Amino acid sequence: MAIISWDKNQCIGCGACTAVCPSNWEMKDDNKAHPKEINISDDKLKCNKSAEQVCPVQCIIIK
Numbered sequence: 001m002a003i004i005s006w007d008k009n010q011c012i013g014c015g016a017c018t019a020v021c022p023s024n025w026e027m028k029d030d031n032k033a034h035p036k037e038i039n040i041s042d043d044k045l046k047c048n049k050s051a052e053q054v055c056p057v058q059c060i061i062i063k
């Protein structure tokens with residue numbers, strides 16, 4: 001189990017997280033990426049970790 005925190009205000013809407021982890025990240029009308037789930041199970045960790053790593057402004061943090 002892990003928890004996603006992400007700072008929407010820092011998001012530049014590049015779409016990288018949605019490209020590597022579309023199962024949990026989606027672009028919305030505000031042109032920002034949003035996680036579908038904040039509390040993620042271990043089987044979804046790898047995908048979300050990839051999103052964390054590709055974000056160019058480091059606004060996704062998984063703990």
Ligand code: SF4
Pocket residue numbers: 010011012013014015016017018032033051054055056057058059060
């Ligand atoms: S990778 Fe980061 S900056 Fe790019 S859309 Fe996702 S959260 Fe926003």
